[in-house]
Amino acid sequence: MAEVNLRKIVKRYDDVEAVRGIDLDIADHEFVVLVGPSGCGKSTTLRMIAGLEDITDGDIMIGGDIVNDVPPKDRDIAMVFQNYALYPHMTVAENMSFGLRLKRYPKAEIKTRIDEAARMLDIVELIDRKPKQLSGGQRQRVAMGRAIVRNPKVFLFDEPLSNLDAKLRVQMRIEIKKVHQKVRTTTVYVTHDQVEAMTLADRVVVMNKGRIEQIGTPQELYHKPATRFVAGFIGSPAMNFLPCQLEENAGKMHIRLTERIAFPLPPDRAARYQNAKQGEKLLLGLRPEHITEAKGHAEPGIEAFDALLDVTEPMGMETLIYFALAGKQVCGRVNPNACAHDGEPLRLAVDLNNMHLLNEVTGAVI
């Protein structure tokens, strides 16, 4: 097993700069997920680590050695793709053992490794079947098994679950996590699905347009996003952004949303934002769970207001509500018993202890 380090990695295809100078240090045993919208450079980055793409500039290190010019087969990595690329004429066992047989491993060693991986992945009964006799999820397991038996320094996954239906995806996500807990191999995993990223990763790398926007644990990215892009990308339903201004009123800092609605800031927030200019164009970032039905009693940092609901979506354990505020559609999450109905008013409360304030022009979180 090994750490992986990327130093100022650039990838240019003619006039397209797919990756624009990425620095990333992945620790031994760590599970890192690269996430971002289509075309942001995730696969390109992964393929450069694998050695399947040349790098235009920078250095890639695996286990402390620069591997820029090392061919893929000598990098001691195993890659799992979206299309599992199993050999159709080989059985599960033959598919899994293919790489080891090429490298002339002893037969007994191959058998031990396959038995162990098959047990770990719960495919012992399938070992003599051909790929076409397997379900999508089972094929996915075989592809993972083929990577595991090689006992590589690093696992590389490129959207391995995107061919599976939603239920199976959730199931396989848990399987991948279990496998990583057992083998603890350093893993770089690519997905465009932020839920998959959050649930699998020790650390998430959010990419946008060939650059890294932010690196952090799932909790850090969710609660302390650094930019508007990250704040809007992580979390579903997405964070609401409302144009606002700071103003001082009777010695207290307020955040003004509309002519009618302004909320006093909690003391720690007022201290944090004291250097922001009054009247500057700002955005208030509020996650839907921080816009709920108003409770009877006052709590510090929780401010009530009246809204006219446009649409409500009962989800079972909660009801999503949509209403207009400061010219924007806003989403909140209320208790299913909160009497939220389409077209009716509801008294709501915002939790400003969990607010975010962003510079509207730069998108930076203040």
Ligand SMILES: Nc1ncnc2c1ncn2[C@@H]1O[C@H](COP(=O)(O)OP(=O)(O)OP(=O)(O)O)[C@@H](O)[C@H]1O
């Ligand atoms: N062989 C190539 N030649 C030219 N441009 C390419 C090539 N491969 C990728 N690109 C471009 O590089 C950028 C990054 O592509 P990449 O495949 O890394 O995106 P991605 O983040 O994996 O997206 P997706 O989620 O759609 O898989 C894209 O703009 C893409 O069009």
Ligand SMILES: [Mg+2]
């Ligand atoms: Mg891709």
